[in-house]
Amino acid sequence: MNLTLKIWRQQNSNDKGKMVDYQISDVSGDMSFLEMLDVLNEDLITKDDTPVSFDHDCREGICGMCSLQINGEPHGPDKGVTTCQLHMRSFKDGDTIYIEPFRAKAFPIIKDLVVDRSAFDRIQQSGAYVSVNTSGNTQDANNIPVPKEDADMAFDAATCIGCGACVAACKNSSAMLFVSAKVSQFALLPQGKVEGKKRVQDMVAQMDAEGFGNCSNTGACEAECPKGISLENIARMNRELISAKLAVKH
Amino acid sequence: MTSIDAKIPSGALKDKWTSHKNNINLVNPANKRLIDVIVVGTGLAGGSAAATLAELGYNVKAFAFQDSPRRAHSIAAQGGINAAKNYQGDGDSIYRLFYDTVKGGDYRSREANVYRLAEVSANIIDQCVAQGVPFARDYGGLLDNRSFGGVLVSRTFYAKGQTGQQLLLGAYSAMNRQIGRGKIKMYNRHEMLDVVVIDGKARGIIARDLVTGKVERHSAHAVVVGSGGYGNVFFLSTNAMGSNVSAAWKVHKKGAYFANPCFTQIHPTCIPVAGELQAKLTLMSESLRNDGRIWVPKNMEDVKAIRAGQLKPTQLTEDKRDYYLERRYPAFGNLVPRDVASRAAKERCDAGYGVNQTGQAVYLDFASAIARYGKETAHVQGLDENDQALVTKLGKAVIANKYGNLFQMYEKIVDENPYESPMMIFPAVHYTMGGIWVDYNLMTTIPGLYAIGEANFSDHGANRLGASALMQGLADGYFVLPYTIGDYLSHDIRTGPIPTDHQAFADAEKDVVERLDHLINNKGTKSVDNFHRRLGHIMWEKCGMARNREGLVSAISEIQALRDEFWKDVKVPGGRNEFNEELAKAGRVADYLELGELFAKDALLREESCGGHFREESQSDDGEAKRDDENFKYVAMWEYTGNPADAILHKEDLVYENIELKTRSYK
Numbered sequence: 001m002n003l004t005l006k007i008w009r010q011q012n013s014n015d016k017g018k019m020v021d022y023q024i025s026d027v028s029g030d031m032s033f034l035e036m037l038d039v040l041n042e043d044l045i046t047k048d049d050t051p052v053s054f055d056h057d058c059r060e061g062i063c064g065m066c067s068l069q070i071n072g073e074p075h076g077p078d079k080g081v082t083t084c085q086l087h088m089r090s091f092k093d094g095d096t097i098y099i100e101p102f103r104a105k106a107f108p109i110i111k112d113l114v115v116d117r118s119a120f121d122r123i124q125q126s127g128a129y130v131s132v133n134t135s136g137n138t139q140d141a142n143n144i145p146v147p148k149e150d151a152d153m154a155f156d157a158a159t160c161i162g163c164g165a166c167v168a169a170c171k172n173s174s175a176m177l178f179v180s181a182k183v184s185q186f187a188l189l190p191q192g193k194v195e196g197k198k199r200v201q202d203m204v205a206q207m208d209a210e211g212f213g214n215c216s217n218t219g220a221c222e223a224e225c226p227k228g229i230s231l232e233n234i235a236r237m238n239r240e241l242i243s244a245k246l247a248v249k250h
Numbered sequence: 251m252t253s254i255d256a257k258i259p260s261g262a263l264k265d266k267w268t269s270h271k272n273n274i275n276l277v278n279p280a281n282k283r284l285i286d287v288i289v290v291g292t293g294l295a296g297g298s299a300a301a302t303l304a305e306l307g308y309n310v311k312a313f314a315f316q317d318s319p320r321r322a323h324s325i326a327a328q329g330g331i332n333a334a335k336n337y338q339g340d341g342d343s344i345y346r347l348f349y350d351t352v353k354g355g356d357y358r359s360r361e362a363n364v365y366r367l368a369e370v371s372a373n374i375i376d377q378c379v380a381q382g383v384p385f386a387r388d389y390g391g392l393l394d395n396r397s398f399g400g401v402l403v404s405r406t407f408y409a410k411g412q413t414g415q416q417l418l419l420g421a422y423s424a425m426n427r428q429i430g431r432g433k434i435k436m437y438n439r440h441e442m443l444d445v446v447v448i449d450g451k452a453r454g455i456i457a458r459d460l461v462t463g464k465v466e467r468h469s470a471h472a473v474v475v476g477s478g479g480y481g482n483v484f485f486l487s488t489n490a491m492g493s494n495v496s497a498a499w500k501v502h503k504k505g506a507y508f509a510n511p512c513f514t515q516i517h518p519t520c521i522p523v524a525g526e527l528q529a530k531l532t533l534m535s536e537s538l539r540n541d542g543r544i545w546v547p548k549n550m551e552d553v554k555a556i557r558a559g560q561l562k563p564t565q566l567t568e569d570k571r572d573y574y575l576e577r578r579y580p581a582f583g584n585l586v587p588r589d590v591a592s593r594a595a596k597e598r599c600d601a602g603y604g605v606n607q608t609g610q611a612v613y614l615d616f617a618s619a620i621a622r623y624g625k626e627t628a629h630v631q632g633l634d635e636n637d638q639a640l641v642t643k644l645g646k647a648v649i650a651n652k653y654g655n656l657f658q659m660y661e662k663i664v665d666e667n668p669y670e671s672p673m674m675i676f677p678a679v680h681y682t683m684g685g686i687w688v689d690y691n692l693m694t695t696i697p698g699l700y701a702i703g704e705a706n707f708s709d710h711g712a713n714r715l716g717a718s719a720l721m722q723g724l725a726d727g728y729f730v731l732p733y734t735i736g737d738y739l740s741h742d743i744r745t746g747p748i749p750t751d752h753q754a755f756a757d758a759e760k761d762v763v764e765r766l767d768h769l770i771n772n773k774g775t776k777s778v779d780n781f782h783r784r785l786g787h788i789m790w791e792k793c794g795m796a797r798n799r800e801g802l803v804s805a806i807s808e809i810q811a812l813r814d815e816f817w818k819d820v821k822v823p824g825g826r827n828e829f830n831e832e833l834a835k836a837g838r839v840a841d842y843l844e845l846g847e848l849f850a851k852d853a854l855l856r857e858e859s860c861g862g863h864f865r866e867e868s869q870s871d872d873g874e875a876k877r878d879d880e881n882f883k884y885v886a887m888w889e890y891t892g893n894p895a896d897a898i899l900h901k902e903d904l905v906y907e908n909i910e911l912k913t914r915s916y917k
Contacts, residue, residue: 012828030524030665038529038779045777045823045832053831055317057490059530060659062415063321078662085662110461111829118438121318125430129423130382134302134728136373138380142337145391155384155409158416162320191382 001027001093005040007052008100010109017109019098029089033076034059034066036088053112061085061226064161067168068113069100074165074224082163082226102168106175106211117164119210120178126206127199128182130191150188157184159227166221166229172213177221179207180237181229187240197244204241254887254902257689258362263908264344267366270690271733275740282307285739286470286747288455290442290497292319292425294327294418294720295703296476298727301424304433306732308739311468312425312434313457315441315492315834320422323478323490324723327414328535328656330396330406331720333371338395342403344368351718352909354400354587355683355711356861356877358510358885361908362690363708370729371721375407377728383420385409396540398716400587400916406717411535411656417720421727440466441834442497444758445473445504445699452501452699453748454755456762460834463827465763467755469748471739472698474731475501476723479682479704481514483842483849484794485786487679488520488533494838495845498686498705506694507887507900509707510684511845512853515714515862516795517680518544518591521663522611531678532663534614535656536716539584541619541649542673544591546603546612548572553603563605563613563672574598582916589713589862589875590916592677596795597873599676606674615672620645677795681719683710683862684852687887687902691734692726695887698738702726707885712861766826769836774819778836781816785809785839785846793850798866802854806847810895813843847894855899858882879911 002025010017024040031039034056041051057065061082068083070076076086091097099113107115132138146154158181166177183200186192192199215234222231259270277285285308289300292314300312314322336342347368352359375393379385385407386394395404409416428434439460446454446469454469480495481487502508519534519542547553547563548570555561574594576583586594595612598604605611624645628635635641646669650657660668686694686701688708694701703723710718792805816839824830859868859875860882868876885902 028525028527031527032529032663035527035529039527042777042779045821048823050823051832053829057316057321057492058323058326059491060326060488060532061662062326062412063316063323063490064325065316065321080658081662085659087662087665089665114829117317121320121426121429121436121438124423125426127430129427130380131427132377132380133305134298134377134381134424136370136377136729138376141335141375141379141385142392144379146387147391148387148389151384151387151391154382155386155416158384158409158419159412161415162318185384186382189382189384191380 001029001088001091003027003091004096006096006098007113009052009112012111013108027088029087031088032059032084033070033086033088034084053114055114056084059084062161064163067102067115067163069102069168071098074102074168075226080226080228082161102164104164104167104173104212106173107164107167117162119212120162120164120175122210123175123179123203123206124182127195127202130186131195144190146189154185154188157181157188157229157233160229161227163226165224165226167212169220169224170213170216171218171220172216174215174221175207175212176215176234176237177225177229177231179203180233183237183240184233187236196240197247200237200240200244254900255689256360256902257691258360259690263361263365266362267369274733274737277736277740277743279307281743283309284746285309285742286311287472287474287735288468288470289313289474289476290455291322291476291478291705293322293324293476293478293703294414294421294723295705295727296474297322297418297421297425298724299474299476299702299731300434301421301428302728302732303735304428310428310434311437311470313437313440313442315439315460317438319425319436319438320419322418323493324418324720325415326490327720328411328533329398329537330408330413330717331374331417332398332405332715332717333375333407333721334368334405335372335375337393338404340403342405346403347371347405349909350401351709351715352711353914354715355713356875356914357711357879357883357906357911358513358860358904359709359711360904361906366730367709367722367725370725373729374721374724378417378420381420381423383409383416385416396537397585399536399539399585399591400582400715408537411537411653414720417724421724442477443500443762443837445501446754446758447504447696448748448752448754451697454750456758461829463825463830465759467750467759469750469755471742471745471748472700472735474700474702474735475686475705476702476727477705479685480842480845481679481682483785483846484679484789485782486523486528486531486790488517488531491530494841496838496841498701499841499845501686501694501696501699503890505696505890506699506701507687507889508685508848509687509885509887510852511849511888512793512856512863513683513712513861514679515588515681515683516592516677517588518595518677519614519675520678520680521660522606522608522674522676532659533678533680534660534673534675535653536588538614538653538656541652542584542614542616543573543618544575544584544612544614545571545573546598546605550602553605556605557607564617579916586916587713587715592795593864595677611674611676613672614675616649616668617672620649623648681714683707683712683714687885691737692731693734693738700731700735702731712863766833766837769820769822769833770826772817772820772822774821776819777821778832778839781812781820782839782842784812785842788812789846789849793853796864796866797853799854802850805850806854809843809847809850813847816840816843844894848888848897851894851897852886852888855886856882877913
């Protein structure tokens with residue numbers, strides 16, 4: 001198929017940036033979206049033009065490095081996939097595809113389609129861990145039984161890949177789904193309960209400090225999340241936060 | 251040839267690690283604050299090492315080329331992690347895990363290292379659970395296990411098909427705790443481009459900030475390389491696009507010996523190549539072989555009909571299918587080790603029985619598992635076991651619960667529903683057992699330079715067993731290196747900070763900058779990917795699943811010619827002082843073009859078949875690998891002298907005191 005690509009080009013963080021048109025032909029439906037961009041870049045290099053910068057690494061939907069707002073949707077039109085898992089069979093001959101970076105105040109653009117998501121790291125550093133040293137001298141793993149339902153729910157929350165699609169999908173650029181997924185993982189497990197109250201307060205404070213907006217309650221984050229992280233996590237985080245704030249200090 | 255001292259402690263195998271720990275020097279907590287350690291790579295090995303060293307009190311600087319430590323490619327490991335817990339009571343033990351690993355590696359790994367790995371394996375599970383890693387559990391709330399290839403017990407712990415992700419996020423959380431405390435300084439989007447050696451000791455690195463392009467000097471009292479494997483030398487592999495050999499290759503060029511470069515794992519269950527423009531291959535976890543049965547049609551006319559689209563695999567009755575692994579290896583069946591399964595698939599496809607258009611695919615079929623689980627569930631729930639539709643529905647739900655994400659990945663890539671029709675799979679490059687040579691302390695031949703995880707060579711011999719990479723990465727990072735590095739650093743408590751204005755830093759930086767400028771200014775006609783693809787093609791055709799003298803000799807000269815062409819004709823757009831992915835890629839491919847030659851040279855030297863290294867000249871009458879212990883029971887260690895062709899061979903003889911050398915059989 002032949003396609004028209006409208007791609008956001010921005011030399012660096014100081015550059016104003018603009019949309020630029022490209023034509024690409026003979027695209028096979030079996031190619032992944034990023035392989036299509038590889039072909040475009042190969043072509044641009046041959047023509048002494050500058051290739052388009054975009055983030056990517058594992059190309060199997062797990063590292064969370066790839067991003068892209070494709071026709072206005074984070075990770076494109078398919079549900080439950082990252083951009084690297086999106087295949088060109090989701091488009092048809094003659095289509096025009098708009099390709100932009102994830103837009104959010106807390107995700108400054110580095111170049112073209114590459115954004116800085118280190119705000120997510122800083123939120124995790126503020127408390128997304130269990131304070132246990134890695135000596136290995138803990139108790140036997142089976143001394144802490146965990147009901148299967150809780151373990152499964154904790155796992156589902158923990159499958160967040162930290163890509164930032166939730167932020168890009170939200171009109172308020174809220175990071176609530178990302179933060180609540182991590183809070184939930186620990187809140188659901190006995191290991192995480194000890195520091196639970198401090199964790200949720202610290203992480204939410206850091207989230208606010210990074211400039212992410214408030215929850216819009218529209219559910220756009222859940223709809224666009226490539227891993228299907230549930231909105232229930234946000235509800236759980238809110239409960240955790242309220243109970244942490246109400247907790248009587250002795 | 252110099253004699254090699256692997257520094258294996260004396261004493262009985264089971265006491266070596268304990269007595270070694272009791273006898274090595276320690277650094278007191280106050281002095282640890284005076285010592286800096288650089289860790290390159292933040293996967294399971296690097297991430298766990300950085301966190302642990304920081305907890306102990308060292309000042310850690312950690313480097314990742316990705317935008318966050320959480321993105322390291324350990325994240326993509328699917329199936330599980332082995333540990334000798336014997337929770338299933340099926341006869342597992344430290345000894346059995348040790349034995350399986352040495353046998354699985356076709357007797358080309360070091361006994362003492364492997365035993366230590368098996369010994370600390372149980373601690374890993376305890377540690378990860380304490381950190382909140384959500385492993386799969388059974389209805390009693392205890393940890394669940396599955397089986398992996400090459401073993402007869404269930405010792406693999408897992409988190410659906412995302413075990414690597416969950417373990418890496420565990421290590422990442424331990425790192426985050428230390429970054430928050432200021433004990434780890436994290437350098438994201440930074441790539442190590444050289445190691446700095448002062449007075450014979452590793453004292454720092456030269457790194458490039460991939461955002462600004464700035465070349466930086468970083469000093470430390472010791473350097474730890476946990477930069478993963480070099481499977482991308484084949485261009486197409488299950489590795490991430492950015493996975494590279496550069497850190498490992500740079501230290502090799504500065505004096506660290508490179509061991510067994512030709513030992514590569516070609517994983518049997520990957521999604522077959524779809525087209526010429528494909529950039530990477532996707533693994534389907536080995537755990538699928540717990541429930542999936544591998545087959546091709548028995549008769550050639552059925553193969554032809556399937557390829558022509560006139561016949562569906564589901565229409566073939568049992569008697570028309572060749573479950574060739576179950577036929578050839580009745581004891582282990584579909585759960586033979588990876589090298590054996592890959593070669594068997596190649597054998598069938600070479601004979602013409604491949605089931606896709608290219609003839610390079612076999613079936614992985616879940617129909618019997620769906621029926622079996624469906625019946626079981628119907629029985630448990632008191633439903634009608636003879637209701638086919640119901641049984642199928644219940645069975646699919648069980649499969650979805652176990653492997654849901656893998657099935658979804660498959661469907662997205664291939665556009666076929668694997669619940670309805672068998673998956674098509676083919677072997678692909680996945681892991682490299684070879685790597686930087688290390689002694690028992692995980693120190694390379696450069697004092698103060700350590701290599702951990704896939705980047706080193708030590709534990710998997712000529713073939714790694716499934717679910718053992720995660721085990722080794724975390725064992726090295728959490729439980730081995732943090733002890734052994736103290737012994738070395740105990741001599742550095744009075745050294746003080748290492749200045750970065752030393753001539754060795756200036757020289758290394760100059761070399762790095764000159765090379766980057768050369769690549770930018772070359773202005774040739776072909777892209778970096780063009781060279782990488784062509785290198786990959788040579789490697790796959792001549793250094794892949796089957797190797798022979800003629801092919802290897804020709805691979806060496808072809809790679810040399812390609813490397814010359816690269817330096818003359820590569821085209822790297824953009825500048826050095828900016829975000830420039832092509833420049834980063836060019837540096838990595840330049841290193842692959844050197845490693846590839848050493849790889850072929852090593853494969854040529856090893857005139858035996860062992861594990862993943864199959865020399866066509868050395869096989870039994872029934873096509874099985876024929877090892878030659880008399881001539882090749884050693885680790886091949888290569889010393890760099892200016893050109894891969896002139897690398898000098900050293901040998902570490904492998905001594906087996908606790909395991910009897912046998913022909914490896916899974917029949």
